Amino acid sequence: MKAILIRFMSIAAIVLSLLACTNYDHDKPDTSPNQKGFERHFGFAVPTSVSDLYYFADELGADVTYQLGFQANQETVDKIVSDLGLGQEELKTTWTGISYEFPWWNEADIEDLTPYWKSNQDNDYYWVLWYDPTSQRVYYLEFSL
Numbered sequence: 854m855k856a857i858l859i860r861f862m863s864i865a866a867i868v869l870s871l872l873a874c875t876n877y878d879h880d881k882p883d884t885s886p887n888q889k890g891f892e893r894h895f896g897f898a899v900p901t902s903v904s905d906l907y908y909f910a911d912e913l914g915a916d917v918t919y920q921l922g923f924q925a926n927q928e929t930v931d932k933i934v935s936d937l938g939l940g941q942e943e944l945k946t947t948w949t950g951i952s953y954e955f956p957w958w959n960e961a962d963i964e965d966l967t968p969y970w971k972s973n974q975d976n977d978y979y980w981v982l983w984y985d986p987t988s989q990r991v992y993y994l995e996f997s998l
Contacts, residue, residue, distance in 0.1 A: 875910040875919075879955060882907050887921075894919060894995060895933050902926045907957045921993040922957040930984045930991060937980055939969035944981075952994050963992050 875893075876886040883906050888899045890908035899906065906923040934941075952958060963983040970981040976998075983992040 875912060877908040877910050879907060879909040882923075882957075890919070891921060891923075894921065894993070896936055897932070900925075900929055902929050905957070907955065909953060909955065909958075911953070916997045917995075918951060918953070918997075919993075919995040920952055920955075920958055921991070922955070923991050924989050925984075925991050926989060927984075927986065930982070933982060933991075933993075934969045937971070937982075939971050939980060939982060941967055941969045944968060944970065951996050958992060962990070966992075 875890065877890055878884040878886055881887075883904065887906045887908040890910065891899045891903070891906060902925055904924045907921065909918075909920040911918040933939075952960065954960065962985070966983040966985055968981050968983045970979065972979045978997045979995065981994045984990070
């Protein structure tokens, strides 16, 4: 009986943790879950200047990774940077392998861009935003180590 109870509790814990994960559509732009992801991370509703909005969340395990990719004008980027308190400077390290590759996220597209970023006091949580003013493409990565 004890073994059955332990097994039930383990299954219940797994199901509850999966239900707590963020809903998103990493392969379809501009969906309601992707718009909610934008609002969750940036603190304001998706403006009309934003399009082609993709969102991905990896919340399983000890570390989290969130990625957003979208089209936006400089005014929207400036608002995000200001609201999040990001500064623009060269990264002291590359975080290759932290982000996931998607058709809307290619590491090669951001390697020559200077990001806006910050970390928490313990340097174990990061907010990074790259903006390509020519294509008006935004790449946003938020993650913990």
